[in-house]
Amino acid sequence: MPSNESPKITHVIFDMDGLLLDTETQYEKAIGNVVGAYGHEYPFELKRKIMGRKATEGIQIIVDTLQLPITYEQYSELVDAEYRKVFSQYIPLMPGAERLVRHLSAKGVPIAVATSSKGFTFNLKTKPHQELFSLFHHILIASEDPEIVAGKPHPQTFLVAAARFDEGNRPTDMSRVLVFEDSVAGVQAANAAGMRSVWVPDPRMPRDAVVAYQTLDSLEQFKPEEYGLPAYD
Structure with missing residues (x-):
């Protein structure tokens, strides 16, 4: 739990998949369909290795680990087709996500x-959530952003995101930036950037997999006032 000495947070950065949006089941279904065609399952231990990483890195890990008889490019085409199927369905928000975003x-x-x-x-x-996402100052899609040459767990994603707040209102002290993440790689990236990390992990994830500034079971447990942010009304 944050201490009284915790710096007052001035800026907040959110991860999206598994943190704001309940997408992880759909990802597992899509990837499972692709690797299943080659006689493989998609175990959670393998998923742990790719969570939070750029798409290209995740593809390499899956193809190499399972020794799939296809190229990275062929896998990418197959899994993209599956993504179009599963993500064309309604994707719900994670518990507490909408309340927190609207509040901040x-x-x-x-x-x-x-x-x-x-x-x-x-x-x-x-x-389905365009109005909610319009509340964010900006959205950085690291997998396609030319400034991001090293994905999570490298800190570059969060450092670039912090630098894109309006001039005159950019954080100069990274310890006053709060990052919400569900992945180990994401927490490592936030920590490496010198930011405060709040980890909301998959229930299957061992709680000692990474050291975050705070670990929660759900965004519903987050108390803004503990970080010097306005309390819920």
Whole structure:
């Protein structure tokens, strides 16, 4: 739990998949369909290795680990086709996500999204929630952003996201930036950037997989006032 000595948070950055949007089941279904055609399952231990990483890195890990008899490009085409199927369905928000985003926006706290999602899947997944996502100052899609040459767990994704707040309102002290993440790689990236990490992991994830500033079971448990942010009304 944050201490009284915790710096007052001025900016907040959110991951998206598994944190704001309940997408993980759909990802597992899509990838499972592809690898299942080659006689493989998609175990959670393998999923752990790719969570939070750029799409290209995840593809390499899956193809190499399972020794699939296809190229990275062929796998990418197959899994993209599956993504179009599963993400064309309604994707619900994670518990507590809407309340927190709307609260911070209403109180004038600068908020952004930094996701490793592909651009076309981002558009599919967020289509039912466009009004909510319009509340973010900006959205960084790391997998397709030319400034991001090293994905999570490298800190670049979050450092670039922080630099894109309006001039004159950019954080200069990274310890006053709060990052919400569900992946180990994402928490490692936030920590490496010198930011405060709040980890909301998959229930299957061992709680000692990474050290976050705070670990929660759900965004519903988050108390903004513990970070110097306005409390819920």
